[in-house]
Each structure stands twice: as structure tokens, then as C-alpha cells.
Amino acid sequence: xxxxxxxxxxxxxxxxxxxxxxxxxxxxxxxxxxxxxxxxxxxxxxxxxxxxxxxxxxxxxxxxxxxxxxxxxxxxxx
Amino acid sequence: xxxxxxxxxxxxxxxxxxxxxxxxxxxxxxxxxxxxxxxxxxxxxxxxxxxxxxxxxxxxxxxxxxxxxxxxxxxxxxxxxxxxxxxxxxxxxxxxxxxxxxxxxxxxxxxxxxxxxxxxxxxxxxxxxxxxxxxxxxxxxxxxxxxxxxxxxxxxxxxxxxxxxxxxxxxxxxxxxxxxxxxxxxxxxxxxxxxxxxxxxxxxxxxxxxxxxxxxxxxxxxxxxxxxxxxxxxxxxxxxxxxxxxxxxx
Numbered sequence: 001x002x003x004x005x006x007x008x009x010x011x012x013x014x015x016x017x018x019x020x021x022x023x024x025x026x027x028x029x030x031x032x033x034x035x036x037x038x039x040x041x042x043x044x045x046x047x048x049x050x051x052x053x054x055x056x057x058x059x060x061x062x063x064x065x066x067x068x069x070x071x072x073x074x075x076x077x078x
Numbered sequence: 079x080x081x082x083x084x085x086x087x088x089x090x091x092x093x094x095x096x097x098x099x100x101x102x103x104x105x106x107x108x109x110x111x112x113x114x115x116x117x118x119x120x121x122x123x124x125x126x127x128x129x130x131x132x133x134x135x136x137x138x139x140x141x142x143x144x145x146x147x148x149x150x151x152x153x154x155x156x157x158x159x160x161x162x163x164x165x166x167x168x169x170x171x172x173x174x175x176x177x178x179x180x181x182x183x184x185x186x187x188x189x190x191x192x193x194x195x196x197x198x199x200x201x202x203x204x205x206x207x208x209x210x211x212x213x214x215x216x217x218x219x220x221x222x223x224x225x226x227x228x229x230x231x232x233x234x235x236x237x238x239x240x241x242x243x244x245x246x247x248x249x250x251x252x253x254x255x256x257x258x259x260x261x262x263x264x265x266x267x268x269x270x271x272x273x274x275x276x277x278x279x280x281x282x283x284x285x286x287x288x289x290x291x292x293x294x295x296x297x298x299x300x301x302x303x304x305x306x307x308x309x310x311x312x313x314x315x316x317x318x319x320x321x322x323x324x325x326x327x328x
Contacts, residue, residue, distance in 0.1 A: 051159075051314060058311035062258060065265035072272055076094040 010078045017071040024064025031056045091279035093272045097199055115195045116203075123185045123197065131180070152180065156313065163317035167324050174214075175320075178207060179313040186267060186305035190298070199268040201260060208260035211316050219323035230326035259315060266308050270301040 035053045039046035102113045131152075134145035142150060156176050160168050182198060189196025197203055219227040231248040233241060277293040280286060 051162075054307060055311060055314060055318075058262065058307065058315075062262040062265070065269055066261060068269045069261070069265045072094065072269070076092065 006078070010074045014071045014074040017067050017074060020067025020070075021064045024061055024067070027060035027063075028057055031060060091276070093275035093279070096195075096271060096275060097268065099200070116197055116200070119188060119195045119197050120185070123181060123188055126184050126188070127180045130184075159314060160317055163314060164321045164324065168317065168320050171218075171320060175313055175316055178211070178316060179309055182207075182263065182312055183306060183309035186309055187302075189267065189271065190301060190305060196267050196271055198263055199271060201264045204260040204264040205256070207312075208256040208263075211259065211319065212256040215316075215319045215323045218320070219326060222324060223326060227323070227326055230322060255319065259312065263308050263312055266304050270297065270304050273297050274301065 031053070035046075035049065035056075038049075099108065099114045099116050101108055102115060102118060105112070108114060130145065131149045134149045135142075137143075137146065139146060153176070156179050157169075157172060160172050160175055164171070185198045186196070188194055189199065216227075219230070223229075231245045231252070233244045233248065236244055274294055274297050277290050277297060281290040281294070283290075
């Protein structure tokens with residue numbers, strides 16, 4: 001087996017960075033779940049909060065994207 | 079590193095090569111005045127916006143035809159959003175926010191055309207937009223309220239002992255705003271396109287080619303959704319920052 005250890009470190013780091021996306025997925029699911037449970041109790045008030053729903057999804061998804069970006073950078077742009 | 083990969087045999091693909099900026103006319107170095115593919119696609123985005131909003135509504139029919147009604151829908155959607163979030167005083171800044179939204183949404187959708195170039199996937203583009211938002215919102219806040227703008231960081235609903243700590247935390251999170259604002263858009267667009275290209279590379283293997291095709295279709299659908307949602311989120315966060323500047327209260 002050959003190759004340099006810097007490259008191996010970069011690939012292992014890329015794999016480790018992907019674990020961050022699990023947290024983002026849990027966060028997004030939690031936000032949407034809370035929105036759904038509120039919307040099913042009070043459907044008429046749900047429409048006014050769709051803007052906040054999308055803002056919340058984008059905020060929590062952003063951190064998943066940050067970790068995916070780190071993984072991509074480590075894989076292809078050492 | 080990427081050059082080493084070319085000496086391997088087997089599956090070799092470079093999903094990040096679609097994001098490289100190249101000069102349009104085959105020269106070497108890129109100066110600030112060089113026409114690149116980035117310039118071309120930004121010009122196409124501006125042209126599309128011009129055709130949609132200016133030429134489409136030029137007839138000013140009372141009963142709109144299709145293009146005029148799309149332009150009016152976009153205008154009304156953003157106008158309502160600015161009015162709802164930033165209040166009556168924020169409507170003065172509606173042209174700036176409409177420009178941001180139309181540019182981001184059209185640039186994102188143009189990047190979805192096969193063999194095109196996504197301009198908003200570059201940090202250089204989104205950082206300029208986010209920094210301009212940050213600087214202009216801060217200047218607006220200081221212009222309107224003078225030194226009272228710093229009340230934004232002084233949380234008056236917290237006990238007195240905590241307020242200095244909270245002020246430092248609020249200050250740090252205020253300065254992190256342009257960072258997250260820019261990276262969110264660039265990262266989402268870049269990640270979507272890179273994943274599509276990774277799935278496309280697997281289509282070279284005959285055994286899993288149908289699966290790879292399904293993957294490409296699914297990721298493309300998500301990219302369409304992301305293109306609109308990220309433009310919407312960039313714009314609505316700009317409106318929220320504007321509201322914070324116009325009415326700094328806690």
C-alpha cells in the first residue's frame with residue numbers, strides 16, 4: 001500500500017466531516033415536526049408562520065452545508 | 079492531489095472542476111478586466127431579469143398576459159415580504175431587496191441548465207452581496223439612530239449582571255451575520271451541483287446506471303427547490319437585518 005500520509009489524512013478528515021450532517025438533519029426534522037404539530041392544532045394560524053418555518057430550516061440546514069463544504073474541500077481541494 | 083488522482087486507473091472524476099473560472103477567449107491569466115464565464119453568465123442573468131421585468135411589463139395591460147403576470151407576481155411577493163418584515167419604513171429599500179432576490183433566483187436557476195455555470199456557487203459573489211447588505215444595514219442604523227443604534231446589543235430584558243456578557247455575545251453574533259449569510263447561499267448551490275456531478279460519474283458503471291440516473295433526478299429536483307428557497311431565505315434575512323437596523327430594540 002502506498003500513497004502519502006497527507007492524502008490519507010485529508011480523506012479521513014473528509015469522512016469525519018460528514019458526521020456533522022447528521023446533526024443538521026436532526027435539527028431540520030425537529031423544526032418541521034414542531035411546525036407540523038402546531039399546524040395540526042391550529043390550522044388557521046399555520047399559514048402565517050410558513051415564513052418562519054423556511055427561515056428556521058435554512059438556518060439549521062446551513063450548518064449541515066458548512067460541514068459538507070469542509071468535506072468537499074478536503075476531498076478535492078486539499 | 080487532484081493531479082495524483084489522474085495517474086490512477088479505475089473511476090476517476092473531478093466534481094469540483096465545474097466551478098473553475100476560465101477566461102472566455104482563451105488567454106492565460108485572469109485580471110480584473112478579463113471576460114470570464116462568470117461574467118458571461120452574470121450578464122445572461124441580468125438580461126433575463128431585464129426581459130422578464132422591463133420588456134414583459136412594457137405593454138402595461140390591465141389584464142396581464144403571462145409574462146407580465148409573472149413579473150407582477152414576483153414584485154408583489156417581494157413587496158409584501160418587505161412590508162411584513164421590515165415595516166412601512168423598510169419599503170424605501172424595496173428596490174435594493176428586489177434586485178438581490180431577482181439576481182439570486184435567476185442566477186440559481188440559470189445554473190441548473192446543463193453545461194452552464196452557476197455564478198452564485200462562488201464565495202466571491204455571495205460575499206460581496208452579504209457584505210454590502212451588512213455594511214449598508216449598519217450604516218442605515220447609525221444614520222437613523224446615531225449612537226442609539228448600539229441599543230441593539232444591550233438586552234434590556236435580562237438581569238443587570240448578565241448584560242455585559244450578553245452584549246459581547248450579541249456583538250460577536252452580529253459580526254458573524256455576513257459570514258453565515260454568504261456561506262449559506264454559496265455552500266448550498268455548490269453542494270447541490272457537486273452532488274449531481276458525483277452521481278453522474280457513477281453512471282459510467284453499467285451495473286448501477288439506473289440507480290445513478292434516479293439519484294441524479296432526485297438531486298436535481300432538490301436543487302430546483304434549493305434554488306428558490308435559498309434566494310427567498312437570503313432576501314428575508316436581509317429584511318430581518320434591515321428591521322433590526324430600523325427599529326433596534328430587544
